[in-house]
Amino acid sequence: MMSNKPEDVKKDDCAVYVRHAWKAYRKPHYLFTDLEMTMMKGTIYALLGASGCGKTTLLSCIVGIKRLNYGEIWVLGGKPGSRGSGVPGSRIGYMPQELALYDDFSIKETMLYFGWIFGLKTKEIKETTDFLVQLLDLPTAKRLVRNLSGGQQRRVSLAVAVMHAPDLLILDEPTVGVDPILRANIWSYMVQDVKKRNTSIIITTHYIEEATQAHRIGFMRDGQLIAEDSPAQLLSAYGCRHLEDVFLKLAREQQTVEATPKDKHIEKKASSKGVSEGQGSKDKDYGCCGNFLYDVRHFTNPRSFKAIMFRNLLRLVRNFQALLFIFLLPVIQVVLFCYCIGNEPRDLPLAIANNEVEYVSPTETHCTHKLVCSVKNNITHIDEAESLSCRYLEYLETSDSVNLGYYSNVDSCRGAVENGDAWACLHFEENFTQALTFRMHHAIRGQNITDILLEAILEGITLEDTDIKVWLDQSDQQIAYVLHRELQESFKNFTLGMLKDCYVHPNVAKPVVGFQSPPIYGTDRPSFMDFAAPGALLIIVFFLAVAVTSSVLITEKQEGLLDRSYVADILLYLCL
Numbered sequence: 001m002m003s004n005k006p007e008d009v010k011k012d013d014c015a016v017y018v019r020h021a022w023k024a025y026r027k028p029h030y031l032f033t034d035l036e037m038t039m040m041k042g043t044i045y046a047l048l049g050a051s052g053c054g055k056t057t058l059l060s061c062i063v064g065i066k067r068l069n070y071g072e073i074w075v076l077g078g079k080p081g082s083r084g085s086g087v088p089g090s091r092i093g094y095m096p097q098e099l100a101l102y103d104d105f106s107i108k109e110t111m112l113y114f115g116w117i118f119g120l121k122t123k124e125i126k127e128t129t130d131f132l133v134q135l136l137d138l139p140t141a142k143r144l145v146r147n148l149s150g151g152q153q154r155r156v157s158l159a160v161a162v163m164h165a166p167d168l169l170i171l172d173e174p175t176v177g178v179d180p181i182l183r184a185n186i187w188s189y190m191v192q193d194v195k196k197r198n199t200s201i202i203i204t205t206h207y208i209e210e211a212t213q214a215h216r217i218g219f220m221r222d223g224q225l226i227a228e229d230s231p232a233q234l235l236s237a238y239g240c241r242h243l244e245d246v247f248l249k250l251a252r253e254q255q256t257v258e259a260t261p262k263d264k265h266i267e268k269k270a271s272s273k274g275v276s277e278g279q280g281s282k283d284k285d286y287g288c289c290g291n292f293l294y295d296v297r298h299f300t301n302p303r304s305f306k307a308i309m310f311r312n313l314l315r316l317v318r319n320f321q322a323l324l325f326i327f328l329l330p331v332i333q334v335v336l337f338c339y340c341i342g343n344e345p346r347d348l349p350l351a352i353a354n355n356e357v358e359y360v361s362p363t364e365t366h367c368t369h370k371l372v373c374s375v376k377n378n379i380t381h382i383d384e385a386e387s388l389s390c391r392y393l394e395y396l397e398t399s400d401s402v403n404l405g406y407y408s409n410v411d412s413c414r415g416a417v418e419n420g421d422a423w424a425c426l427h428f429e430e431n432f433t434q435a436l437t438f439r440m441h442h443a444i445r446g447q448n449i450t451d452i453l454l455e456a457i458l459e460g461i462t463l464e465d466t467d468i469k470v471w472l473d474q475s476d477q478q479i480a481y482v483l484h485r486e487l488q489e490s491f492k493n494f495t496l497g498m499l500k501d502c503y504v505h506p507n508v509a510k511p512v513v514g515f516q517s518p519p520i521y522g523t524d525r526p527s528f529m530d531f532a533a534p535g536a537l538l539i540i541v542f543f544l545a546v547a548v549t550s551s552v553l554i555t556e557k558q559e560g561l562l563d564r565s566y567v568a569d570i571l572l573y574l575c576l
């Protein structure tokens with residue numbers, strides 16, 4: 001195996017300096033093991049290797065999208081992601097393998113968006129766009145990306161990577177789908193750029209022969225760079241005329257090592273070398289919140305905001321269906337909510353156990369009532385009273401909010417509430433009428449309390465027998481409120497009716513605290529819609545925002561746009 005690693009280079013002189021790099025997506029299956037890479041400033045470095053050997057992963061670690069498990073990476077003299085390193089940021093230009101472009105943007109809009117992120121002025125962006133459109137043989141800049149051919153789209157992606165003249169250019173297969181003439185143009189542009197501006201360029205390609213124009217080539221295989229040298233040195237050292245032959249020779253020369261036994265010793269090997277853990281947190285990619293002050297400065301960065309507002313507005317306008325969806329869906333949901341759910345509760349099942357009358361069936365009752373009063377010597381007398389509980393239930397039945405069901409005893413009535421068959425259970429004692437008329441009679445006559453209680457004992461009743469006992473399912477506040485209201489209102493009407501039939505002025509039973517109607521704000525009978533609509537609206541808006549944001553995030557991640565924006569120094573939460 002050939003090793004031309006310069007031992008004496010300083011990391012500050014290198015554009016990229018990788019030492020003891022270990023990376024696994026799923027431990028212990030390491031993609032690269034103890035990898036070392038040295039790339040001097042002002043050179044073109046071609047990273048070659050079989051498909052799936054880890055080239056893209058290595059580039060992702062270099063630009064700071066992914067983190068190493070062990071080892072260190074220095075890019076342009078700093079660690080990617082650290083403050084002041086400029087990586088990610090405008091010091092690097094990154095062309096990912098995926099297209100990573102908004103296909104509903106035109107070429108011009110794409111260049112404006114990324115140009116603003118890189119901190120370029122609008123005039124500069126226009127000039128650069130014109131130059132790159134010509135150099136890369138692109139159609140008019142007004143054409144939408146989605147209407148370009150595959151090769152043209154990749155060239156737009158390349159234009160985005162190079163537009164801000166970065167110090168380090170990282171190009172992941174830029175020449176895929178590009179014809180030989182344009183490929184030659186791209187290479188000649190890179191060579192000129194390195195000469196003129198001392199740019200450093202890393203390029204991956206499967207067209208091994210085009211790498212002869214690079215200053216240095218790294219052959220990647222089995223998790224390591226098995227050779228790293230200039231094309232001329234490699235050709236002469238292996239006595240080959242073509243780089244492809246060198247690659248084949250190198251591959252054959254390398255010992256075939258069983259993957260599994262090697263994996264078992266990998267972590268041991270890393271720790272025995274005293275290798276430090278990867279930059280940043282272990283196995284975590286994207287450093288969104290590492291340094292608060294650094295993040296705040298980015299958050300308030302006006303150029304990022306301008307670019308992102310431009311992007312969001314343009315995407316909304318271009319995706320008319322999405323716009324309709326975002327604005328119409330909450331409206332439809334609120335209308336449906338109000339129509340189907342938000343109305344006043346109706347027919348709430350109410351269980352009745354009335355011991356005053358004989359139970360017949362759950363839906364039926366032979367409940368009749370009677371009240372006869374007369375006035376003698378200016379004093380009201382109750383001559384006859386029968387089943388006043390039925391009179392009260394008659395008032396209750398007129399309400400649309402409740403639906404009465406009858407039960408033979410108080411236990412089954414309470415059981416109905418416990419089982420969720422009814423919202424409340426109402427129980428009348430068997431001497432309810434007797435106790436109520438006794439109470440009314442003495443209230444009208446104005447006897448003192450001692451006399452009343454004495455007489456009650458003699459008659460074999462207690463004043464509590466007039467209580468209508470209510471057991472409520474209070475789990476739903478609004479339903480409980482409606483039941484409270486209906487039971488109280490029915491009782492008020494029941495009392496006023498009785499007083500009227502007994503020639504007593506209704507004001508006698510009027511509550512002392514009088515709520516004036518209408519209230520200053522709101523209504524006398526707030527509806528269920530008033531209660532539930534704010535909550536429903538909040539839920540709808542919250543879930544819509546979550547759904548839209550996560551779908552944007554997932555799409556951008558899949559299309560590589562998130563990676564590209566991150567490398568261009570847009571923080572993850574700004575991408576949202």
Ligand SMILES: Nc1ncnc2c1ncn2[C@@H]1O[C@H](COP(=O)(O)OP(=O)(O)OP(=O)(O)O)[C@@H](O)[C@H]1O
Nearest residue numbers: 025026031049050051052053054055056057058097
């Ligand atoms: N996020 C990920 N999670 C798990 N495995 C991954 C992930 N990304 C890549 N891999 C795997 O890591 C290996 C190396 O992938 P990578 O894209 O780095 O290879 P590559 O050398 O760039 O390939 P190509 O030349 O085809 O682009 C592949 O086997 C791939 O399936």
